[in-house]
Amino acid sequence: xxxxxxxxxxxxxxxxxxxxLQCAQDMNHEYMxxxxxxxxxxxxLIHYSVGAGITDQGEVPNGYNVSRSTTEDxxxxxxxxxxxxxxxxxxxxxxxxxxxxxxxxxGSRLTxx
Amino acid sequence: DAKTTQPNSxxxxxxxxxxxPCNHSxxxxxxxxxxxxxxxSQGPEYVIHGLTSNVNNRMASLAIAEDRKSSTLILHRAxxxxxxxxxxxxxxxxxxxxxxxxxxxxxxx
Numbered sequence: 001x002x003x004x005x006x007x008x009x010x011x012x013x014x015x016x017x018x019x020x021l022q023c024a025q026d027m028n029h030e031y032m033x034x035x036x037x038x039x040x041x042x043x044x045l046i047h048y049s050v051g052a053g054i055t056d057q058g059e060v061p062n063g064y065n066v067s068r069s070t071t072e073d074x075x076x077x078x079x080x081x082x083x084x085x086x087x088x089x090x091x092x093x094x095x096x097x098x099x100x101x102x103x104x105x106x107g108s109r110l111t112x113x
Numbered sequence: 114d115a116k117t118t119q120p121n122s123x124x125x126x127x128x129x130x131x132x133x134p135c136n137h138s139x140x141x142x143x144x145x146x147x148x149x150x151x152x153x154s155q156g157p158e159y160v161i162h163g164l165t166s167n168v169n170n171r172m173a174s175l176a177i178a179e180d181r182k183s184s185t186l187i188l189h190r191a192x193x194x195x196x197x198x199x200x201x202x203x204x205x206x207x208x209x210x211x212x213x214x215x216x217x218x219x220x221x222x
Binding site: 035040041042043044045059090092100101102103104105106107 | 147149154155156157158159162200210211212213214215
């Protein structure tokens with residue numbers, strides 16, 4: 001099983017450029033979320049979604065947009081990248097209404113110059 | 114969001130038990146306690162979770178205090194592969210997990 005797949009694994013951007021981090025899961029999970037992890041820090045929640053068409057903000061949503069048009073996909077968009085967005089980004093999913101395991105992708109390492 | 118407090122680091126010897134503590138004094142009655150671990154350059158991995166009763170699975174045990182204001186993750190026999198950052202997390206409504214900075218566990222051979 002593929003689980004949670006993130007692309008790209010590595011990306012370098014210049015300040016002001018835009019890009020989309022892709023996240024796809026094949027487990028039919030309703031809940032998906034994006035976290036960022038800065039060096040030596042824990043994960044911080046950016047945005048999350050409890051189902052197709054429904055998104056909400058986490059702790060650090062500024063500078064990021066999300067949408068959820070299908071159950072499988074939850075892309076994270078950076079409209080105008082800033083050096084402060086240099087981080088490792090993790091996507092995660094879990095069945096909503098079922099408290100249990102959160103499945104994480106392998107991460108996407110983003111550097112903004 | 115509900116907060117947890119963990120020691121920054123702990124050390125253990127291989128094949129010995131490890132007790133990783135977590136304080137969560139502001140926990141509410143419906144918050145689940147989760148533990149995840151993160152190996153270097155990998156995404157977090159689920160370890161265990163519970164609400165009120167102690168829980169056991171193939172990876173670890175979770176001991177929850179009677180007042181639920183603290184919990185302990187128990188690794189019964191640490192191996193070198195258990196060296197990781199361990200996160201104690203409270204799950205608030207809607208499967209929203211807020212990670213702290215975790216405990217770096219070092220396992221000595």
